[in-house]
Amino acid sequence: MDKEQYLELFEKYIVNQANEQEVAELIDFIRNNPQLNSWIDYQIQNSPVEISEDLKQRMLSNIQEEIGTSKVTVKTITYKWWRIAATIILPIVLGYSTYQFAGINKTGEIENPLLVSVEQGEKANITLPDGSRVWLNSSSKLTYNSTYNKKDRFLQLDGEAYFEVAYDAQKPFSVQCIDMNIEVLGTTFGIKAYNDDNIISVVLVEGKVKVTLPDETRIMQPDERVVYNKSTQKISSGKVIASNFTDWRKNRLRFENETLQDIATTISRIYNIDFLFEDESVKLLRFTGSVDNANIESVLDALSLTSPITITVKDSSILFQKDNRKNKYFNEF
Secondary structure (H helix, E strand, C coil), X not given: CCHHHHHHHHHHHHCCCCCHHHHHHHHHHHHCCHHHHHXXXXXXXXXXXCCCHHHHHHHHHHHHHHHHCCCCCHHHHHHHHHHHHHHHHHHHHHCCCCCCHHHECCXXXXXXXXXXXXXXXXXXXXXXXXXXXXXXXXXXXXXXXXXXXXXXXXEEEEEEEEEECCCCCCCCEEEEXXXXXXXXXXXXEXXXXXXXXXXXXXXXXXXXXXXXXXXXXXXXXXXXXXXEECCCCEEEEEECCCHHHHHHHHCEEEEEEEEHHHHHHHHHHHHCCCEEECCHHHHCCEEEEEEECCCHHHHHHHHHHHCCEEEEXXXXXEEEEECHHHHHHCCCC
């Protein structure tokens, strides 16, 4: 059985569809693969901080005990401990679109996935091994391998980020966002690509980037914004003031003909608050403009002043309602 078949077993295992024989084969493969064994140790030792050190050590001890036995008893401790470990390991392994089973490349080198995750209401900035700098917006995740900057510079993004890329003509810098790939040599740009959003957008501040989609490739110029609709698979572009779309780093938000529902999703990520709508027509109201998001009150005030809505607090949520008194000043309703 080759590695691709074992990867299929991993996938069945994580959704509880693997039978006892398949689980035994999977564990036997891990037990006899020192590189993968080492990788698992690494992942458990570097698992999320929410998992206590005591639990990490007990997980590691039990897994090592399982691997070290000459005969695996699937019905005993195997299911318990391996399913706990799988919640840490497998989402990382299976998240890669390219074949990197267990993070081990063709030369046998372990490629430990590194994840930078930003919680709701938070921002973060990091410096990558090549000197490139990345700012991550609320509820964003950036993933790259420990082999980053050896031959290439490849990252995966779920969320919104601003990049200042260190120039290196020999090592292409690329960011994968679902259907879209952005490749640069040295430049400054922003990406908004949350997995649960319907829109992916790229805005170029300076330099030049190549945007690749399944059916199209575009070369962007400074102060250009490219927008891709995942549902329709259509792409559009236009000239903009790029800083309007990257100033979220300075607590400024920019919306370009976006629905109130999409705007509420953005605000929810920042302030971790729920939004309610009086009816569907309120969700479809569109808004264009920049607002100061130093606090939620300033954002809501801007929306209320420029849209035919009223905003009230209801059961710790924000309720958007029509305001018929404002209708004559707006054309949306």
